[in-house]
Amino acid sequence: MAVAAGVVCCLGAAALAQARDEPADAGRGAPLAADAELARRAAAEAASRSLDRAAGPALAPSAAPGSPTHTTSSPAGPSPSATASPSASVSPSAARKRAAPKRPADPAPVAGLTRAQMANAKVIVRTGRELGFPRRGLVIAVATAMQESNLYNVASGVLPESQEYPHEGIGWDHDSVGLFQQRASSGWGEVGQLMDPAFATRQFLAALAEIPGWEDLPLTVAAQSVQISAYPDLYAQHEWRATEVVDAFLAAGM
Template sequence: MHRDDPSEQNQTPPEVASRSGDLGSTGRTIGRHRKPEPPRRGARKLLASTPVRVALATGVSCCLGFAAYAGTRDDGPDRSEPLAEAVADRAALADERASRSLERTVATPTPVSPSPTPTPSPSATKKKTPAPKKPPKPRKPRPVAGLTQAQMDNAKVIVDVGRELGVPERGLVIAVATAMQESNLYNYASGVLPESQEYPHQAIGWDHDSVGLFQQRPSSGWGTVADLMRPAYAARAFYLALLKVPGWQDMSLTVAAQSVQMSAFPDAYAQHEDRATTVVDALT
């Protein structure tokens, strides 16, 4: 048969057919879900020629043989077993660690301690102590009975000292009337005693060494000049002397005052009794 006979060109040699079948099976083995594409029409014509068919068959046989040899070659003992054992050991170790962590978490839960309540600093809780209020100044008594404010202030000192000593109101009136007669309720210094002028005073007299509201004389033992120039001390000295007079409560104002003062004008005290009573009533 002639080589160029079309019938001969359309026939496929048995070798190529069988090897094409092997090639298809190999394709299916290598790519499990991949179906080999059919040869194109140009390739069929190329395979029709004898030399090309031999070369192609030889190459395919080599590839198939190498693939079969690589898939079935046994180089020695199975190496997959140590790898599987290592993977199994690692999995067991991971399970053991996980189980230990779970046991610690469940058996001994970490207690959550409450956050400590912040303690306020002393500077924050300490209340400011208010400054002590200054005691209000005593109101000055309103003058009565024609007295000036200075006279009324001195009369108040006399009354306050008598009340502290527990002297009855009759004794207060006697003391105020006596000061009205002796000094007109002004604190006198003495022109004879320059020392007396060194202390607060409201007037200067010249009756010997008599000083203060009651014109008491230091030379007679009433006290020092410094003491007698203080209205409170002078009033106390008068009351103490009056309380020593027996029956002074039943005496007239003039007799009671004269018993203490020993004045050259004993009857002069009586004229101040009404005014003194008005002043004492206003102050008590």
């Protein structure tokens, strides 16, 4: 009986130990299966995200190539409308200068004149135009200066004061000075004023305008009416040259 009881106890102990081992083994097997399933799902999601990144964002149906609303992206860099035009970099003052009409170039010397003579003739023509004189008045004035000073701004050898001003030669006809050989002692103006070609021209033309019907007078008569020269007939010889000079300036747009 004692032996039998010992055997029964041993068998009971062995059964109890087996029962403890089986649940433990079953419990360890379930977590292993769950972990494998989670790892499989994580790998599948990672692969899916990799494919999405490689493929890029999907186009919306309305933006698919070939659809009416599809637009092609432009290359990197500013668009043509954003690029400054050449005129956008030009300042307003520079644009005005560029748009301003060019001044007419001086004509080449004509009628055998030098450049200095042409420059003085230009002053006569320009001054006459500013005063509103017609072509005939300009021709009379240039021809008169040709006779009186050969179209040079001449100082007087007997009037040292006149030599203090810019001049192109010295004459000896009393105190006569300038392009028209006008005399301060006769009331034409101050010496310094008469040495100014523009002032001298204005004085001559103002006196010419006071001659009744001067436009219709022969050139020599019109000039003599102003100058009261001892040689009144000499003005006429310069008419053709004076006409050529005046026409050259007028053709140049003066």
